[in-house]
Amino acid sequence: xxxACEATTRALPGAAVIELSGEVDGSAAxxxxxxxxxxxxxxxxxxxxxxxDFAAVDYINSTGIALIVSVLARxxxxxxxxxxxxxxxxxREIFDITRLSDFIELFPDLDRAVSQLTHPxx
Amino acid sequence: MTxxxxxxxxxxxxxSEPGNERLALARVAGTVKDLGLSDARLERLxxxxxxxxxxxxxxxxxxxxxxxxxxxxxxxxxxxVVAITDQGGRIHPDTDEHxxxxxxxxxxxxxxxxxxxxxxxxNMVDAMDVTTDGQRHTIWLTMRTGGAAHDERM
Numbered sequence: 001x002x003x004a005c006e007a008t009t010r011a012l013p014g015a016a017v018i019e020l021s022g023e024v025d026g027s028a029a030x031x032x033x034x035x036x037x038x039x040x041x042x043x044x045x046x047x048x049x050x051x052x053d054f055a056a057v058d059y060i061n062s063t064g065i066a067l068i069v070s071v072l073a074r075x076x077x078x079x080x081x082x083x084x085x086x087x088x089x090x091x092r093e094i095f096d097i098t099r100l101s102d103f104i105e106l107f108p109d110l111d112r113a114v115s116q117l118t119h120p121x122x
Numbered sequence: 123m124t125x126x127x128x129x130x131x132x133x134x135x136x137x138s139e140p141g142n143e144r145l146a147l148a149r150v151a152g153t154v155k156d157l158g159l160s161d162a163r164l165e166r167l168x169x170x171x172x173x174x175x176x177x178x179x180x181x182x183x184x185x186x187x188x189x190x191x192x193x194x195x196x197x198x199x200x201x202x203v204v205a206i207t208d209q210g211g212r213i214h215p216d217t218d219e220h221x222x223x224x225x226x227x228x229x230x231x232x233x234x235x236x237x238x239x240x241x242x243x244x245n246m247v248d249a250m251d252v253t254t255d256g257q258r259h260t261i262w263l264t265m266r267t268g269g270a271a272h273d274e275r276m
Binding site: 023025026027059061062063065066067069070072073076088089090093094097098099100102103 | 143234
């Protein structure tokens with residue numbers, strides 16, 4: 001199935017960033033899995049935190065939520081923290097209802113997530 | 123006191139192909155956009171319509187494009203009712219009677235990561251009902267235009 005989801009990855013000190021765009025639904029499984037692999041293995045450092053940025057995502061459905069659960073489960077098994085940024089108010093509500101926000105710290109945007117992660121005392 | 127009869131605002135069908143739920147949510151959103159729903163409640167209705175249509179396509183009509191999903195939007199007083207019908211004619215065992223999703227169990231591997239659809243629908247709208255007559259299976263989504271029943275949680 002063709003995916004309407006795209007992902008770019010980059011490495012920051014201690015954190016791997018996955019910037020998602022388009023639609024996070026069932027067809028995004030391979031995109032998300034590949035992005036996670038690339039992100040956590042990029043660069044010479046280990047990445048204790050994975051940032052999922054949803055600023056350019058316009059649709060998340062229940063199967064997309066399931067994919068995010070799978071990423072979170074894998075990250076937890078690998079002792080990595082997952083944070084999210086750029087969610088719209090509606091999808092923040094869905095993260096609250098599903099309790100994903102109990103396990104994934106939410107930031108309004110990527111800049112604030114990166115700032116917090118790279119300068120935690122700020 | 124005069125009773126106003128329910129008013130049909132739109133009726134349409136969709137081929138049962140994965141992804142067509144996006145067409146349903148866009149068309150319903152266009153139909154109800156001027157009926158007084160706040161932006162937040164409109165987003166909730168769109169999510170509920172998309173999830174119910176996905177269930178109809180997948181679980182009701184088995185992803186067979188030749189079997190249509192029917193969508194009707196009605197206004198009944200201060201209620202918007204969206205009826206989504208498939209031809210599966212039976213309770214959807216994977217959705218209608220699904221075990222409630224439990225994120226902790228999912229993260230521990232004790233429950234499938236999937237199974238959020240019906241949970242989302244129930245939490246998005248003011249009321250949800252399911253009817254079936256052995257041939258047609260309909261999910262009814264109700265959203266009040268007056269607001270209130272579901273608090274604005276944001």
